[in-house]
Amino acid sequence: MISRLGYAILALLARQSSTGYELAARARRPLGYFWSARHSQVYPELRKLLEAGLVRFDTAPGPGPREKKVYSLTDYGMSSLRDWVIQPPAPEPGRDNLLLKAYAVWTADPDAAARMFAAEEARHSERLSEYEADRRRVESRHNGGPPPPRHPDFGNYATLRFGIEYQRQRIAWLRWISRQLDGSL
Amino acid sequence: MISRLGYAILALLARQSSTGYELAARARRPLGYFWSARHSQVYPELRKLLEAGLVRFDTAPGPGPREKKVYSLTDYGMSSLRDWVIQPPAPEPGRDNLLLKAYAVWTADPDAAARMFAAEEARHSERLSEYEADRRRVESRHNGGPPPPRHPDFGNYATLRFGIEYQRQRIAWLRWISRQLDGSL
DNA sequence: AGAAGCATGTAATAAGTTACATGATTAA
DNA sequence: TTAATCATGTAACTTATTACATGCTTCT
Numbered sequence: 001m002i003s004r005l006g007y008a009i010l011a012l013l014a015r016q017s018s019t020g021y022e023l024a025a026r027a028r029r030p031l032g033y034f035w036s037a038r039h040s041q042v043y044p045e046l047r048k049l050l051e052a053g054l055v056r057f058d059t060a061p062g063p064g065p066r067e068k069k070v071y072s073l074t075d076y077g078m079s080s081l082r083d084w085v086i087q088p089p090a091p092e093p094g095r096d097n098l099l100l101k102a103y104a105v106w107t108a109d110p111d112a113a114a115r116m117f118a119a120e121e122a123r124h125s126e127r128l129s130e131y132e133a134d135r136r137r138v139e140s141r142h143n144g145g146p147p148p149p150r151h152p153d154f155g156n157y158a159t160l161r162f163g164i165e166y167q168r169q170r171i172a173w174l175r176w177i178s179r180q181l182d183g184s185l
Numbered sequence: 186m187i188s189r190l191g192y193a194i195l196a197l198l199a200r201q202s203s204t205g206y207e208l209a210a211r212a213r214r215p216l217g218y219f220w221s222a223r224h225s226q227v228y229p230e231l232r233k234l235l236e237a238g239l240v241r242f243d244t245a246p247g248p249g250p251r252e253k254k255v256y257s258l259t260d261y262g263m264s265s266l267r268d269w270v271i272q273p274p275a276p277e278p279g280r281d282n283l284l285l286k287a288y289a290v291w292t293a294d295p296d297a298a299a300r301m302f303a304a305e306e307a308r309h310s311e312r313l314s315e316y317e318a319d320r321r322r323v324e325s326r327h328n329g330g331p332p333p334p335r336h337p338d339f340g341n342y343a344t345l346r347f348g349i350e351y352q353r354q355r356i357a358w359l360r361w362i363s364r365q366l367d368g369s370l
Numbered sequence: 371a372g373a374a375g376c377a378t379g380t381a382a383t384a385a386g387t388t389a390c391a392t393g394a395t396t397a398a
Numbered sequence: 399t400t401a402a403t404c405a406t407g408t409a410a411c412t413t414a415t416t417a418c419a420t421g422c423t424t425c426t
Contacts, residue, residue, distance in 0.1 A: 003413075004282060011289035021377050034284035041414060043379060064377050064421045078292065085293040086301050089282040091308075093386090097189060097274040099219035099347060103340040104196035107263065108270035110334045116271050123276075149295045149366050155288040158365075162284060162358050169354045173347050180343075181334050188385075206405050226386060228407060249393045249405050278414090374425080384415070390408080397402080 002052065002080065005045050008035045010073060010081040013055060015152050017072035020046055030134065030156060033163050046071060054080055102177060114181035121174040128167040135160045187237065187265065190230050193220045195258060195266040198240060200337050202257035205231055215319065215341060218348050231256060239265055287362060299366035306359040313352040320345045 002010075012018065012026050023046075024039035037045075049055045054077035062068035073081070098120065105113050138157050139145060147153035187195075197203065197211050208231075209224035222230075234240045239262035247253035258266070283305065290298050323342050324330060332338035 004280075004285070005413080007289075008285055011285060011292075014289060014292050019377070020379090021375095025376095031288070032278070034279050034281040034288070036278035036280070036414095038415065039378080040380080040416080062377055062421095063375090063423060066378050066420090068377055081289055082293045085286050085289050086297040088301055088304060089286060092280075092282055093217070093221040094219050095189075095221070095277075096219040097277055099344050100189070100193055100196060101270050101274060102343040102347070103216070103219070104192075104199060104266055104270050105343065106335055106337050106339045107196075107199050108267045112271040116273055119273055146365065150291055152291050154291045154365075158287040158290065158362055159284050161361070162287070162355075165354045165358060166351075169350050170347075173350060176346070177343055180331065180339075190385075204405070205407090206403095210404095221386095223387065224406080225388080225408080247393095247405055248395060248403090251392090251406050253405055372426085374423105376423080377421090379419085381418075382416085385413080387410100387412075389410080392406085393404105395402100395404080398400085 002049070002054070002084075003045070005037055005041060006049055006054070007081065007084050008037065009042065009045060009049060010054060010077055010084075011155075013071060013073045014078060014081055017070050019068050019070055021068075023071075030159070033131070034159060049077070053077075105177075105181070110181040114178045117174050117178045117181070121171055121178070124167050124171050124174065128164065128171065131160050131163045131167060135164060187234070187239070187269075188230070190222055190226060191234055191239075192266065192269050193222065194227065194230060194234060195239060195262055195269075196340075198256060198258045199263060199266055202255050204253050204255055206253075208256075215344070218316070219344060234262070238262075290362075290366070295366040299363045302359050302363045302366070306356055306363070309352050309356050309359065313349065313356065316345050316348045316352060320349060 008027070008031065009023055012023055012031060016026075018026065020039060020042045024037060024042045027035065027037040027042070046055065050057070050071075054074060055071045056074050057069040057071045059067045059069055101113075101116075135157065138147065138153050138160065141147070141153060142151075147157050193212070193216065194208055197208055197216060201211075203211065205224060205227045209222060209227045212220065212222045212227070231240065235242070235256075238259060240256045241259050242254040242256045244252045244254055286298075286301075320342065323332065323338050323345065326332070326338060327336075332342050
């Protein structure tokens with residue numbers, strides 16, 4: 001059985017063959033917007049995928065003491081990914097630190113809490129700008145519109161679209177909650 | 186050092202003293218909207234919180250072979266929670282299965298993918314209705330408006346407000362992506 | 371000379387899920 | 399009588415993070 005991390009790796013390799021190091025880097029951005037993994041998790045997972053016949057690798061001389069391994073999808077890996085995509089996702093237990101704090105905010109000093117939420121807002125605004133820039137970059141490759149659904153860029157575009165609306169929603173909520181707490185002086 | 190699960194438990198106990206069993210149940214709903222935990226995780230965590238002096242318990246005759254323990258916050262537990270709430274949250278690595286699928290959707294059959302996303306939409310609509318009903322219930326306890334920031338209900342209200350906007354955003358996105366995939370026939 | 375990036379791995383720990391184990395009461 | 403709810407716990411396993419360990423090349 002393949003883990004979700006395994007599918008994340010397959011999704012990356014479907015776009016571009018990579019070393020384990022590169023996969024970990026790509027799992028920071030853009031994959032990191034909705035998935036993340038450290039290299040210490042990637043290397044063992046690649047071995048499992050290899051044993052299961054989903055990926056293969058070619059060796060090349062590496063910079064360090066070991067050879068570097070460039071992994072790519074096998075046909076079996078590609079068809080497994082394709083099949084997994086259309087399976088309904090299992091319901092996920094959401095864990096949101098910020099909402100947990102909001103749930104307990106009535107116990108805290110409203111003024112200090114308002115400052116904390118306002119500071120969060122700034123972080124989300126930065127994120128939003130990044131996403132918007134990325135979307136413009138993708139659109140510019142497709143006559144200013146959304147890419148066709150069979151193009152790899154469609155995956156980027158769809159997730160960016162989600163990310164942008166998500167950040168906007170979160171910013172609006174943060175503004176609302178800071179104002180509620182501010183108004184209680 | 187107290188884990189996030191620890192604070193989730195403190196946040197629940199700040200509202201109502203509970204047994205471990207009850208905490209696990211309350212971690213399904215409403216806490217489960219943004220945090221979740223099984224009883225097998227709750228019991229060991231309660232022991233840690235007890236050893237750290239953040240909670241205490243009174244025993245009462247239980248239904249089974251063991252006595253039941255009703256846990257409550259100590260003063261130290263309450264002040265620890267208060268302090269934690271206003272600390273800026275550490276950046277969280279998001280892991281969203283559905284977005285991972287969207288990222289790889291270009292590899293799959295657009296028709297089948299459109300059906301999968303449309304089915305997801307139905308699940309989110311149900312969720313949205315629950316949240317909206319909950320919000321009306323909370324508002325009705327406060328003259329149809331938001332509760333004051335020092336009232337425990339404010340925590341519920343703030344998280345419900347987030348949940349409602351989140352579900353709406355997600356539904357709109359799911360509608361968009363299904364239509365994009367449908368249109369590609 | 372030192373830091374950053376490329377590249378591969380392992381070990382220890384923390385967090386979370388699933389399954390095991392017991393047993394009373396109540397409702398269908 | 400069988401399932402569900404209340405109630406407490408442990409064990410095995412999976413997933414993810416942090417830290418350890420090595421070593422070359424390139425840029426400052």
